Amino acid sequence: MIGYVALLRAVNVGGTGKLPMTQLVRMSEAEGFKNARTYIASGNVVFESDRPEGEVRYALEKRLRAYTGKDVGVIVRTAAELADTLARNPFSDSPGSRVTALFVDGTLPTDAIDGVTGITNEKVRLGKRELFVLYPDGMARTRLRIPSDRRGTARNMNTVAKLAEIAATLS
Structure with missing residues (x-):
C-alpha cells in the first residue's frame, strides 16, 4: 500500500x-x-x-x-513526496504560516516563475512539483499573482508538516 x-x-x-x-x-x-x-x-x-x-x-x-x-x-x-517537499523548503527559517507550497500536477516548467507579478517583498522559489512562496508580511494584503496557481493549490508549511506527519503513520 x-x-x-x-x-x-x-x-x-x-x-x-x-x-x-x-x-x-x-x-x-x-x-x-x-x-x-x-x-x-x-x-x-x-x-x-x-x-x-x-x-x-x-x-x-x-x-x-x-x-x-x-x-x-x-x-x-x-x-x-510530501515529506520531501517539507525537507526542501527553502524558507525553513521563516514561520510556517508565512510560507506556502503551491502544488501542481506534473513537473514545473523551468520558467514557472516567469510572469509572476505584484511582488513587493515576497520571495518565490522553484521546487520539483511545487513553488515555494514566502510572504514576510502575511498573505492578507499581498498583490502577488502567480500564473501557476490556476492549476494548483497552496498549503502553508504548518499544514504540509501536519499532513506529512499524518501520512508517515500509514504503512
Missing part, C-alpha cells in the same frame, strides 16, 4: 466550495482507499491505496464532480 495525500483545490475556502470532510472520507472509502482521514476543513485527505497516483486523482475527481456538479481539482502526492 502507498500512503497518499490528496489536496483539493478551492474547497471550503472563504465560504465557497463547501464539502463536509466526512463526505470526503466517505468518497475515499468508496474508492477502496484505506485508513482515510482528513485534516482541517480545507480539502486535505490522507489514505492508503495500491493504485497509482493518476488513478487515485481521477477517481477522486470523478466522485467530487458527481457530488458537487462541477470539476474540483485534486493534487496527489505520496507520503514520501
